[in-house]
Amino acid sequence: MNLSQLRAFHAVASHRTFSAAAQALGVSQPAITQHVKSLEDAVGTRLFQRTAGGVELTLDALDLLPKVRQAILMLDDISARMSDGRSLATGHLAIGLCAPYVAMPILERFTTDHPGVQLDVRLENSSRLLDLVAQHRVDIAIATLREPHPDFACDFLLDQRVEILVHAGHSWWERGEIEAGELRGQRLVTREAGSMTRHLFEAALAERGIELAPHLVLGSREAVKEAVAAGIGIGIVLDRERGFDPRLRALAVCDFNVLAGEYLVTRRETRSLGSVGAFVAIALAAFKEGAADRRQSVLNSLGNTGSSRG
Structure with missing residues (x-):
């Protein structure tokens, strides 16, 4: 499990489509798909169910989402503090x-x-x-x-x-x-x-x-x-x-x-x-x-x- 996987999961959960998540993060859709699959393998469960209009979060994904978002924000916060709080170098x-x-x-x-x-x-x-x-x-x-x-x-x-x-x-x-x-x-x-x-x-x-x-x-x-x-x-x-x-x-x-x-x-x-x-x-x-x-x-x-x- 790594930060790229967590960011990909959060982006898909927020936008409800893999294509919109890829656009938001500035990466390819196959990269988003691979990151999500790797995260699903790591946690041992499906996180999204595909629908005609995009995806829906599974119950496990709904439980995971607030923890992932808080983890991403904490890492961004640590990064900013280590750079003397001058600026957040990256983030979403x-x-x-x-x-x-x-x-x-x-x-x-x-x-x-x-x-x-x-x-x-x-x-x-x-x-x-x-x-x-x-x-x-x-x-x-x-x-x-x-x-x-x-x-x-x-x-x-x-x-x-x-x-x-x-x-x-x-x-x-x-x-x-x-x-x-x-x-x-x-x-x-x-x-x-x-x-x-x-x-x-x-x-x-x-x-x-x-x-x-x-x-x-x-x-x-x-x-x-x-x-x-x-x-x-x-x-x-x-x-x-x-x-x-x-x-x-x-x-x-x-x-x-x-x-x-x-x-x-x-x-x-x-x-x-x-x-x-x-x-x-x-x-x-x-x-x-x-x-x-x-x-x-x-x-x-x-x-x-x-x-x-x-």
Whole structure:
């Protein structure tokens, strides 16, 4: 058993296909296949079952996966410490995002400080991201949460405010804000049920007895923006994700404020190890001052209006 075999196993377990694992590690698919076979011979059991869409982990593989990931991170951590902590020479870090605008400053700094670490970044809604962290398929997630999740290490980064998105020509286009009651009768374009932004918005409406069933459900914020721009309905968006599309305008809801917290989510046992620990340190340094100032500003702006906390 060697590190190459462990990395190959982890890559296949994360990507669920041998071809994607080979691409992620920058090696040939036959090399991945051989490493996995050698590891299976060493542990004396099958680790993957082939399916039409890729592979599924056996029960033994599911038991082995968290131990392998922790071992890889520990070896990366030892390597960095032996080089005086200057940089992680190599490594692989799987990251899940629901808010890419929040993550990009962290990714820029991390890739500058640790160019040898290969990043595998995927976009999912917050509910799906928590599942991926629990399944050891991503090492770190930046997710929108109502509050810290008890099963993970959750570090607060910043708050975002949920706003209403309208298209040019909408009767609200010239306004800067609306009242919650005006939402009745509007056609709502929104994300899927796993979206925390949608969940927080609907919860705030329910608290005020406002029913607003989705008119159209789409799988990404970009699709929601395009649907709103086309005049299909109004949308909801986080203030840092509204962008600069001249076809769209974001409005505040003056009589309630829905705040969505962005958190860095990791497994507790790997939070301080290797590339995960390096990413956490960079993220917290990047957002420490800005998050504190922004949160205080947002809370001060609420005044005596009602608020829903994310």
